[in-house]
Amino acid sequence: MPYAGTFRVCQPGGLSYRDALAEAVALPALLATMLRSLIEAWPEQVYRQPLVTTRFLGQRTTFVCDPAHIRSLMVDQAASLARETFMMRALVPALGSGILTADGPHWRAQRRTAAPMFRPDRVQGFVPAMARAAQATRRRWEAGSPAGTVRDxxxxxxxxxxxxIIATMISGDDQLAVEPFGRAVETYLGQTSWKVALSMLDAPDWVPHPGARAGARAATYLRGEVSRTIARRRARGEPGDDLLGLLLQARDPETDQPLGDTSLVDNLLTFVAAGHETTALVLAWTLRILAEHPEIERRVIEEASGLGVDPAADPAAVERLTYTRQVLLEVMRLYPPAPLIVRRAAADLRFGDITVxxxxxxxVPVYALHRHRLLWDTPDVFDPDRFAPERAAGRDRYAYLPFGAGPRICIGMGLALTECLVILATLLxxxxxVPVRAEMPAAQFRVTLRPKGGIKMKVVPRHVR
Ligand code: HEM
Structure with missing residues (x-):
């Protein structure tokens, strides 16, 4: 439920002393709401109106919730946008200045250089590695009780x-300690909500918060491990055809320059951070929602079984999972893994006769946009047929933004969708x-959109009655 009183809707104008005092008194409650889930702090108007301006601790924020304004913002006025300070504070210590966090010419050069690695033909080359990881999960689950095992x-x-992500990025490097590396990624991402909240409260960088020290140690460890992995690969003498190999060989098409060592570390860590949790969340929400919709689940299983071929052997076959793809798109409408896109205006922005x-x-409150009362019929209902070609054709492209839009659209979109298709087609x-709890878990903003308390379900092999 939207929480009345955190982001207060306002008219243009200054902040009175009385308002500032009232906000200061309410600070502990604001912090608690933001840490519980930033989405609860949004005013209810973001689900009903095209543009909503709020004031929060004296700072004005404009929520853009109308497709035409979003297009104007993210495409036409993209050159007037900068990365937002609070996202930078959360991400830069680990990710440095990679494609996700850089701005201006440094961003443009890295994006140009890395773009060919994410072309559809390259993504298809990663399908066998995806299929192997899905099969490893399948074997792990099959080793559980035949009557079913409760798993998060x-x-x-x-x-x-x-x-x-490890198999596609650094295949064949058995010196990277995958488990501690994974734990360090979790530790780092786990404390970023604090950094976001404190930064929004304008607290200086040095203010301590739970998990800060462990987060800083994790960032140092992760950057060191990735540097060493790159050094080992260079020492091997041949780059390889995984993401690291492709990054090492990549050249800026305009300057013919390769990426420097710091950029290599920044971007490999960026791909891990941006690519693995987001994709996992789509899959987890999908499996949970399908448990509520047996008819839709049956269609997905039929489509996967109808492929008649293992994706590892025929990567192009994944393209035929068209209904499963609709299901994934609809899951990302209701549960967008990146529920909020933020920018700072580097120059004045215009939305009709309104200036920011x-x-x-x-x-851009993606979560609210995807449930906006003016844009979607029965917005809270799960209906994958919304994404059937004939129904999707009439929809404004900027009403649906799970991967963002404009020049900074997600570079890994094709990779993520293919990965979800391969994993679902293997596991479902x-x-x-079988959900342990009847009600859907609450969605919590943790930079990504996580299920509160995880998603516990009993995983039962289908061949057991
Ligand atoms: C379902 C999975 C994913 C979702 C929902 C997702 C979502 C997004 C969104 C919304 C943005 C735009 C953020 C903004 O405009 O501020 C973005 C950017 C980005 N994503 Fe993804 N992403 C996913 C998977 C991946 C994967 C698999 C990779 C790479 C392996 C990746 C790498 C990136 C990078 C590098 C950017 C920054 C692009 C730029 O600023 O030029 N993402 N992602």
């Missing part, structure tokens, strides 16, 4: 997608998923 599906999917002055924050025909 979101943790399980994190493990599977982590295996995929340079320096202010602009938010083999297991039934």
């Amino acid at each position: 599906i979101s943790a399980e999917m994190m493990r599977t997608t982590f295996d995929v 002055p340079a320096g202010e924050s602009v938010h 025909p083999a297991f039934r998923f």
Whole structure:
């Protein structure tokens, strides 16, 4: 439920002393709400209106919730946007200045250089590694009780997608200690909500918070491990055809320059951080939602079984999972893994006759956009047929943004969708998923959109009655 009173809707104008005092008194409650889930702090108007301006601790934020304004913001006025300070504070210590966190010419050069690695033909080359990771999960689950084993599906999917990212990024390097590396990624990401909240409260960087020291240690460890992995690969003499190999060989098409060592570390860590949790969340929410919709689940299983071929042997076959793809798109409408896109106006922005002055924050509340009362029929209902070609054709492209839009659209979109298809097609025909709790878990903003308390389900092999 939207929480009345955190982001207060306001008219343009200054902040009175009385308002500032009232906000200061309410600070502990604000912090608690933001840490519980930032989405609860949004005003209810973001689900009903095209543009909503709020004031929060004296700072104005404009929420852009209308497809035409979003297009204007993310495409036409993209050159007037900068990364938002609070996201930078959360991510830069580990990710440095890679594609996700850089701005300006440094971002453009890295994006140009890395773009060819994510072309559809390259992604198809990664399908066998994806299939192997999915099969490893399948074997692990088959080794459980034949009557079913209760598992936290979101943790399980994190493990599977982590295996995929390691296999696609640094295949054949058995010196990277995968488990401690995975734990360090979790430790780092786990404390980023504090950094976001404190930064939004304008607290200086040195203010301590739970997990800060462990987060800093994790960042140092992760960067060191990735540097050493790169050094080992260079010493091997041949780059290889995984993501690291492709990054080592990549050249900026305009300057013919390769990426420097710091950029290599920044971007490999960026791909791990941006790519594995987001994808795991789509899969976990999908398995949970399908448990509520047996008819839809049956269609997905039929489609996977109808392929008649293992994706590892025929990567192009994955393209035929068209209904499963619709299901994934609809899951990402209701549970977008990246529920908020934030920018700072580097120059004045115009939305019709409204101006957002340079320096202010602009938010695209993707979670609210996907449930917006003016844009979607029965917005809270799960209906994968919304993404059938004939129904999707009439929809504004900027009403649906799980991967963002404009020049900074997700570079890994094709890779993520293919990975979800391969993993679902491997696991769903083999297991039934029985939720331990009847109600859907609450969605919590943790930079990504996580299920509160995980998703516990009994995983039952299908061949057992
Ligand atoms: C379902 C999975 C995924 C979702 C929902 C997702 C979502 C997003 C979104 C919304 C953005 C735009 C953020 C913004 O505009 O501020 C983004 C950017 C990005 N994503 Fe993804 N992502 C996913 C998977 C991946 C994967 C698998 C990779 C790489 C292996 C990846 C790498 C990146 C990078 C590098 C950027 C920054 C692009 C730029 O600023 O130029 N993502 N992602």
